[in-house]
Amino acid sequence: MVFFSFIGICLYYIFPIFTKYLIDNIISANNIKELKIWLFLGLGFSVFLHSYIFYFLKYQWDKIPLYFSVKLKKILLKKIFKIKKYNYKNFDKGQLLNYLISDSGTYANVVVTYLGTLTIGILRVISGYIILFFINPILSLISAIFIPLYVFSMGINKKKLEQYSKLERIKADEFITNANKNIEGKIHINLYQKEQYFEKIFEKKLEEWKNIRLKYSYWYNFGKEVPMFVNTLSSFTIMGIGAYYVISQKMTLGSLIMFSQYLSMLFEPLSQIAQAIVEKHSNKGILNRINDFYNYKEKENINLENENKDNIIEIKNCSIYTENKEKLLEIENFILNKRNGLYIIKGKNGAGKTTIFNLLTQISSPEMIKKNNKNSVFYFSKDFIKNCSYLYNPIYLFEGDVKTNIIFNNAEDSNYLEEIISMLNINNLDKKVDFQNLNISLGEKQKIHMARVLYFSKNKSILLLDEPLSNLDYKTKENIKKYLSKIKKEKIILVVSHENLFDDIADKIYNIIDNKFLEERKEVVE
Numbered sequence: 298m299v300f301f302s303f304i305g306i307c308l309y310y311i312f313p314i315f316t317k318y319l320i321d322n323i324i325s326a327n328n329i330k331e332l333k334i335w336l337f338l339g340l341g342f343s344v345f346l347h348s349y350i351f352y353f354l355k356y357q358w359d360k361i362p363l364y365f366s367v368k369l370k371k372i373l374l375k376k377i378f379k380i381k382k383y384n385y386k387n388f389d390k391g392q393l394l395n396y397l398i399s400d401s402g403t404y405a406n407v408v409v410t411y412l413g414t415l416t417i418g419i420l421r422v423i424s425g426y427i428i429l430f431f432i433n434p435i436l437s438l439i440s441a442i443f444i445p446l447y448v449f450s451m452g453i454n455k456k457k458l459e460q461y462s463k464l465e466r467i468k469a470d471e472f473i474t475n476a477n478k479n480i481e482g483k484i485h486i487n488l489y490q491k492e493q494y495f496e497k498i499f500e501k502k503l504e505e506w507k508n509i510r511l512k513y514s515y516w517y518n519f520g521k522e523v524p525m526f527v528n529t530l531s532s533f534t535i536m537g538i539g540a541y542y543v544i545s546q547k548m549t550l551g552s553l554i555m556f557s558q559y560l561s562m563l564f565e566p567l568s569q570i571a572q573a574i575v576e577k578h579s580n581k582g583i584l585n586r587i588n589d590f591y592n593y594k595e596k597e598n599i600n601l602e603n604e605n606k607d608n609i610i611e612i613k614n615c616s617i618y619t620e621n622k623e624k625l626l627e628i629e630n631f632i633l634n635k636r637n638g639l640y641i642i643k644g645k646n647g648a649g650k651t652t653i654f655n656l657l658t659q660i661s662s663p664e665m666i667k668k669n670n671k672n673s674v675f676y677f678s679k680d681f682i683k684n685c686s687y688l689y690n691p692i693y694l695f696e697g698d699v700k701t702n703i704i705f706n707n708a709e710d711s712n713y714l715e716e717i718i719s720m721l722n723i724n725n726l727d728k729k730v731d732f733q734n735l736n737i738s739l740g741e742k743q744k745i746h747m748a749r750v751l752y753f754s755k756n757k758s759i760l761l762l763d764e765p766l767s768n769l770d771y772k773t774k775e776n777i778k779k780y781l782s783k784i785k786k787e788k789i790i791l792v793v794s795h796e797n798l799f800d801d802i803a804d805k806i807y808n809i810i811d812n813k814f815l816e817e818r819k820e821v822v823e
């Protein structure tokens with residue numbers, strides 16, 4: 298690209314020579330015949346020059362930030378997927394959407410434009426200056442005085458721009474989060490006729506963003522205009538001094554006009570450099586946060602206990618706190634050895650049942666666990682997550698048919714899939730799941746969810762089921778019961794349920810009563 302740009306610069310430099318020739322040789326000699334040739338050549342050259350600039354410089358240059366931003370978007374999504382599950386809650390959804398949709402594009406544009414403009418711009422400034430020096434050394438030296446002034450003017454609003462660019466992004470994130478909520482909640486909002494209420498919140502967020510954006514825009518345009526002022530000032534001054542040279546016949550008019558054309562060619566890259574520097578400052582907020590996110594390092598996995606081969610789970614004298622540091626429950630003794638079976642956890646709403654599952658699968662932070670004394674233990678086997686399939690709520694359906702929603706892109710195990718779907722009475726594997734999942738009923742969603750977790754549990758030894766019976770019909774519930782009583786011989790199944798349907802096939806029942814995790818029914822060892 299630098300090579301193509303260099304050729305472009307050389308071609309560009311031919312134009313002022315045309316002008317000088319026109320003024321000093323054709324106009325002064327009243328040569329109409331040569332004027333026609335001049336016009337013809339000039340036109341041909343302009344077409345060639347601008348075709349070259351359009352294709353090799355503008356179009357090819359444009360590809361670079363586009364390719365870079367596409368690559369960056371892919372990298373950022375990978376990074377999002379790598380964030381530990383329990384740290385994910387610390388990220389704002391709007392912020393992550395902004396990273397993927399807008400910030401990555403701006404980042405690529407700013408970096409590529411900045412580096413490109415600096416390299417090509419400096420090359421153009423140096424070569425342009427050499428030409429000016431050869432035309433008129435004194436005028437070129439006067440022009441040089443303006444260069445440091447120009448450079449200084451580029452950084453005049455640096456601090457303000459950086460400050461507002463950071464703030465602008467924060468407000469944009471909040472706005473995107475809110476916009477996303479409105480889109481997701483549209484039907485609910487309509488049902489309660491609360492459009493005005495949500496519009497007000499939306500407008501408030503929009504207004505906050507707009508006000509910061511205005512301040513940002515003020516400093517952005519101010520920062521761009523100061524170098525332009527230096528530009529005008531310099532060409533104005535130099536033309537005045539040049540006019541003196543022409544009047545005192547030390548320079549021809551053609552040379553002065555050629556000089557002024559080359560001068561504008563010198564100030565053009567300088568303006569572009571100034572522009573690129575202003576862009577860099579004005580997007581500092583984006584550059585910094587993308588860099589920070591890219592370099593984001595997470596705390597190492599908190600190692601809870603040493604490997605204990607006898608038990609799958611061993612929790613003794615521990616308290617579980619919520620993310621807001623409120624005590625949720627105490628577990629005096631919860632030991633699950635490697636004996637297969639069905640274990641039920643009960644308790645009122647908000648007692649902490651799901652939290653236990655989330656802690657075991659590291660969706661909730663291990664920091665929520667507090668050991669009460671030195672004999673306390675919070676242990677689950679290291680490969681717990683690897684060996685477990687978890688019916689995690691809320692239900693997640695994605696674009697694709699029902700079958701894809703069950704097996705993702707896994708190779709199809711037809712017999713196994715058939716066994717699951719007939720047990721769950723699923724008969725619409727080809728049905729497309731629409732944008733809002735409106736064409737899938739609540740019970741159908743729960744069945745797809747259940748089918749997925751069972752399909753993925755084939756080679757796993759632990760199954761965690763959080764409210765597996767929600768919205769299901771009686772027949773399907775009975776089928777699930779039969780199915781679980783069969784597979785409990787091969788797996789450890791932990792179930793959170795408010796229903797008593799599984800009680801008679803359960804090997805043990807736990808209950809959370811008054812914030813205490815208790816064994817309600819001891820295991821019957823056959």
Ligand SMILES: Nc1ncnc2c1ncn2[C@@H]1O[C@H](COP(=O)(O)OP(=O)(O)OP(=O)(O)O)[C@@H](O)[C@H]1O
Pocket residue numbers: 386619620621625644645646647648649650651652653
């Ligand atoms: N990610 C979280 N951030 C903040 N608080 C949380 C989080 N997860 C759980 N909690 C708190 O923990 C409490 C217990 O939630 P949990 O989902 O474990 O209850 P549950 O026993 O499964 O209830 P339910 O039967 O209603 O599903 C909640 O009231 C909530 O305040």
